[in-house]
Amino acid sequence: MSADVVEALGKIQLFNGIHPKGLERIASICSEETYRLGDVVFREGDVGDKLYLILDGKIRISREVSGMGEEALAVLGAGQAFGEMSLIDDFPRSADARVHERCRLLVLTKEALEDLLFLDKDLAYEILWNFVRILSSRLRETNDKMTFLSVTGKF
Template identity: 50%
Template sequence: MDASLLKKVALFEGLTQGQLAKVASIAQVRQYEGSSFIFREGDTGQEMYVIVEGRVRISKNVPGIGEEALAILEKGQYFGEMAVIDDSPRSADAIAHTPCTLWVVERAKLDQLMFTDKDLAYVLLWTFVRTLSERLRETSDKIKAFFAISRF
């Protein structure tokens, strides 16, 4: 893995070159064809993903409506990080929107790395908190908009 590519990923931008090299050493490369599922809502998750090439669609299947895309993620973005924080099932589907190459980081390997490098753990955990906070705010705004529309 090329650690310099990780520096462009928001999750890892606060890490030193040495810490980036440590993260790169535990990542695995995985490729997906377009329209293939990376994971499905309800699956048990033990990995998070960084997009190296391609695009990934995060979506939910809404009864009576079908697939509702929540986000289209691009190169340099990450997803599935909730699986490395808690043991809850996946909250949405992740689908290769185009053929893509991903770096996969297993929870157990990241846990071990954070256990041995407390400074790295501090940076990553605060970034996770900010990311989850932003997503919660976006979801709240979407819910407000939905209720505003539904009143008409």
């Protein structure tokens, strides 16, 4: 992988604070994919076994709401990751990932990451601790949204 990919990995929240050699090891097990506007990276209900890191472009995370159509949950850009829940559990995808703006993605498979984490325990600790921080932050955001909806009577 090129130096720009290693640098991009270091800017992604999931790999925040990881030493350069660790980033190089992660980069070595990734592949690159490009998508055009309107492409679907994955759909809700699909088997999840990959983490996607956005190098360029934008991805819209959404769900289909019966009778209403697509509800955008987030629009993610360069330096953000999506699909990380599939690296932790064996549940189907919980939302759609659609290309919002032509993009270049770095793809990390569950199998490749598990192999790397097994071989490098220090790197495993750093990555898993970052996972905990991210998921904790998302849970807090969800709790805040639920509280807001409850208080405003929109729930």
